[in-house]
Amino acid sequence: MKPTSSTFLLPALSIALSYATLVVGAAHAQTADPAAEVRRVLASPIYQSATAALDKEHGRIVEDGIKPTEIPAPPFGEKARAEEFAKMLKASGLSDVQIDPEGNVLGLRKGTRSDGKVVVVSAHLDTVFPAGTDVKVKRQGTKLYAPGIGDDTMSLSVLLGFVRAMKTAGISTCDDILFVGTVGEEGPGDLRGVRYLFTKGSYKDKIKSFFSVESGDVNRVTHGGVGSKRYRITFSGPGGHSFGAFGTVNPMFAQAQAAVEFARIQVPAKPKTTYSIGLIGGGTSVNSIPVSSWMEIDMRSESVDELKRVEDRMLKIVQEAADGENFARSTKNAKITVEAKLIGDRPAGNTDMKADIVQIAKAAIEAGGYTPDLNWSSTDSNMPMNLGIPALTIGRGGIGRNGRTHSLDEWEDVEKGPMVKAMATSLSIVLSATGME
CATH class of the missing domain: 3.30.70.360 (Alpha-Beta Plaits)
Known part of the structure; x- marks a missing residue:
């Protein structure tokens, strides 16, 4: 029997669809080439649309950082800030938002190829400052001064910016993303929020990887937990x-x-x-x-x-x-x-330097024009690292754009250009790790 053109077309179409599926799912599986996945994300028009949304919404992101900063959140006193952050997550487009029994705020963004597990993208709600501390934000040019403005309140607003930018650009990810505002990261809190998340919370056996977004420079990658x-x-x-x-x-x-x-x-x-x-x-x-x-x-x-x-x-x-x-x-x-x-x-722990999550972060930071600074510290990532779950703490600010952390004159420089560039780089890490479609 002589083959017709349609005889060749069906297998060819099947192969093409299979290849497309493999490409789309590359990041949420074991990535053969993390750097290539980062390049794919950065070259995508929808990623570029998301970065344009971050640029357009810069002013709102700044204001979203000021609002919770002025709500005191001392150790074991994060409730009022948590309730406000939950409202802000809903207003940014997440419908599945809850506050767990420990006080963490959870907002789920569903992926298209969910395997029942989630990638956590978090920032912490608490500060080191006791109740009664004056937390009113003061402006001097592009600098904002207030206790806790950098560590880690502005990161909460960056997470909100990510949610809106992804929605505006129409971005889908293979993996479910769980956006989290944790309690108890600082000193006496003893990681109680993230500890609950991994040992008692409803997602305790469903977290495949973890990102903590912190106040540091965007080139800083904490892969080791002291x-x-x-x-x-x-x-x-x-x-x-x-x-x-x-x-x-x-x-x-x-x-x-x-x-x-x-x-x-x-x-x-x-x-x-x-x-x-x-x-x-x-x-x-x-x-x-x-x-x-x-x-x-x-x-x-x-x-x-x-x-x-x-x-x-x-x-x-x-x-x-x-x-x-x-x-x-x-x-x-x-x-x-x-x-x-x-x-x-x-608990101590670390994420292997060869792990996809580390290689993705390095490639994205280098693509942003920065030099990766891999380090050890004590952050929310300690808990998943100790459990053997891939985890990193990543920065989200321009180089040298914050200072006096844990002091009453703590400051954050929100100049638009450096801030948007840094946020876009951090977002590219998250999207590359979750399988942006």
């Missing part, structure tokens, strides 16, 4: 008059001995491992033997094993200090006891 353990060590005893009860065990002496021995712990330069005593206190008066004394200890490392080694040594040291004081002085009225209370626990 782990930390923080303890409040309390030594307690019977107390007494400094002269009349002289010879009685003294909690301060035990604490001082523990501090000296703690300071002698040897740690490696690589993986970087550190320790410090940051706060001390206790006692009743200068002429009294204390009933109790305490100190707060911070230990950090790029290595899970090294952090555990320092922690174990510290716990042994404080017990030995209590035992030594009980041996050296009278325990007639009571012995020295020691309590080691864990007050902070940030």
Whole structure:
């Protein structure tokens, strides 16, 4: 039988459709060439339309950063800001928005080829500043000054800008994207928001990769999570008059001995491992033997094993200090006891430098004309990294466009050109990692 033209057409069409499907789905599967995927996204007219939307909406993005900045969000006090951010996500076009039991704000943008899992793009709601801090934004030219304006409130408005730009450009992604405003990223929050997201929340087994958008320069890529353990060590005893009860065990002496021995712990330069005593206190008066004394200890490392080694040594040291004081002085009225209370626990981890997510970020940053700065830090990404889930913390600002982080005169430069260029670069990372169609 002689073949007709239609006999060849059907297989050819099938092959073409299969190839198109492979190309479209490349980014949300294991990407054979991450740099090529970035180039594909950057060359796309719909991506260019999205960057044009960011440019057009620059003023709104700035105002969307000012609004939540002026809503106080101290550690464990993020509720009002969370409620406002949820409203803003809905107003930006996301219909599936909720606040979870821990206080995180979640907004889902459905993909076209969902496998039941999501890519998280997040920024944190909380700041380091206590309740009562003046958070009114002050303008000086293109600079905005306010506690928390850079870390990390302006990132919330950048996420809103991403949502609107994608909608305006008609961008679809293969993967579902879960936009999240997390609580508890700073200090005493101890990553409680992202910890809940990964261990108890409704998406806990459904997150395939994770991006935390932070205040840093757009070329900064945090691929390593510095782990930390923080303890409040309390030594307690019977107390007494400094002269009349002289010879009685003294909690301060035990604490001082523990501090000296703690300071002698040897740690490696690589993986970087550190320790410090940051706060001390206790006692009743200068002429009294204390009933109790305490100190707060911070230990950090790029290595899970090294952090555990320092922690174990510290716990042994404080017990030995209590035992030594009980041996050296009278325990007639009571012995020295020691309590080691864990007050902070940030898990260590890292995303392999060869992972697609890292290679995509590097390629996008280089394509934006920046030099990638890969680093280790302590951010929301620590949690997924520790669980073996690909995660990065990426910057979204122009180079050198923010400063005085964690101070009352914290500032953010929102000059249009550098800000839009940086946001567009960050958006290209997200779209390349989620399979922009």
